[in-house]
Amino acid sequence: MFTIKKIDDQQLNLELSGKLDTEEMKLALDQFIELADQINQGKMLYRIIDIHLPSLGAILHKFSRLPSLLGLINNFDRITILSDKLWLQQAAEIEGKLFPGLKIKAFNLDQQNEAQAWLNADK
DSSP states (O other), X not given: OEEEEEEETTEEEEEEEEOOOHHHHXXXXXXXXXXXXXXXXXXXXXXXXXXXXXXXXXXXXXXHTXXXXXXXXXGEXXXXXXXXOHHHHHHHHHHHTTSXXXXXXXXXXXXXXXXXXXXXXXX
């Protein structure tokens, strides 16, 4: 399951759990693109729980939408990843180094308050 909530004019909260199929990926990306397009100098809190690899169709659909997704990354200044998987935390922080002007910081699932405080900190 993939859910997206617009918290305010500058923040989206995303939650991913389980395995995504093609239809769920399509719906999630459509919603993300619509909401992220309205954000400027935004923040994202991304909770990843009990992650499983998406279906092949879902992966292919995401790759087909990659140009749109990469264009929207400039709408965000800070992203937090909440996960209990160390490899996801490390990958997220490495990814943050690939995008100038974007700060990505990973936290454990039980550190949501700390993650939100980091998102809200002065840049």
